[in-house]
Amino acid sequence: MQQPTNRVIPLLVLLALAALWGLDAASVQPNRIMPGSGLGLVRALGLPWALALSAMLLLCGALAVRDRARWVLAAVCLLVLQLPLSLAWMAARHVGADMPLARLGIGPGTWSLLFLLGLMLIDTQQRLRLPRVGLLGIGIGLLLVTWLIVRLGWLEPLALMREYQTRRAQFSTALYTHLGLVAATLVGSLVLGAGLVALISRFPRLQGSVIGGLSLIQTIPSLALFGLLLAPLSYLSSQFPLLQQWGIRGIGWAPALLALVAYSLLPIVRNTCVALQGVEASVIEAARGMGMGPLQVFFQARLPLAMPVIIEGLRVTTLQAIGLTAVAALIGAGGFGTFIFQGLGQSAMDLIVLGALPILLMALLADGLFSLLADGWRGGAER
16 A cells, blocks of 8 residues: 655745755844845855755655654754754854954745744644644744853854844833733733623623624724724823823823723633533533532533633634734834834844744744643543
């Protein structure tokens, strides 16, 4: 019998090779202002390293054709983990100690390779039917390797690191602000969502109107909603000085938080309603037959069975809030969106990446944690 083959990984391998050899792997800038000169793969890494990297990619494709998914996963993990080492080697080769203002930019070939390796990991994880926490572990491993190399000072010449070094205090402030807004959004949407779900449970005919109203909010562009909140909040803060003392005004965290909570209500309310209504009637009848009261039926029967779907709603809400908080920087809410829009205004790509990369990492981490929580809850329910 002919063995099954994986055609996705070989295609991704070919795309990765084309990106590596056809695009610049890095660029060297004499300073922040002057444009950099691109470095191809061989020039950036040297011929031996370039050939070894290409050979590893070809090995991934060959293993995938033979349907050796576990070996493919191991090879792709090695390729992912070597990326910070490759960047450190590029920096050592092209930015010397006699070039204090020079910086090494990450080229499109390297970014493309990272993206395609991520797709390979996802495809392999799905074929092996591994829990998504495995991808979370690989991501944490990559972060640990990168952190160790950063601590050793090998990535200091990177333009991304230069931008971080000059904005270290601002970066910490942006991190706390971004996480604070996301956490406050999650808490606020949970409280309001629980109230709306209780109202729907008490008056089922309101479900269509509530879900429809929350869906309507989703159709409003985020910038438009932020703008709609400026005038009423400015008026209220001018009429009530106490609100100004609390920091509630037309711009800043207050309109951002209100808009984020409004956007976050739909996935929580809809998933919770669907989950609670999807519990089989026989389960509820069995719980009542055991002498449980209404609250006991809800907390010991309906809620535990509905929790995986509710957690999925929380996952969507968190990911949405992480992304939209970046847009809220336009109205003075802070967060990593500040770096993104500053970089756009200055045409500084590395400053844009400095703001976008933490947002991406937070989203991936949140997705992995909520997936792990949902899988664990399902496993506990099955046992």
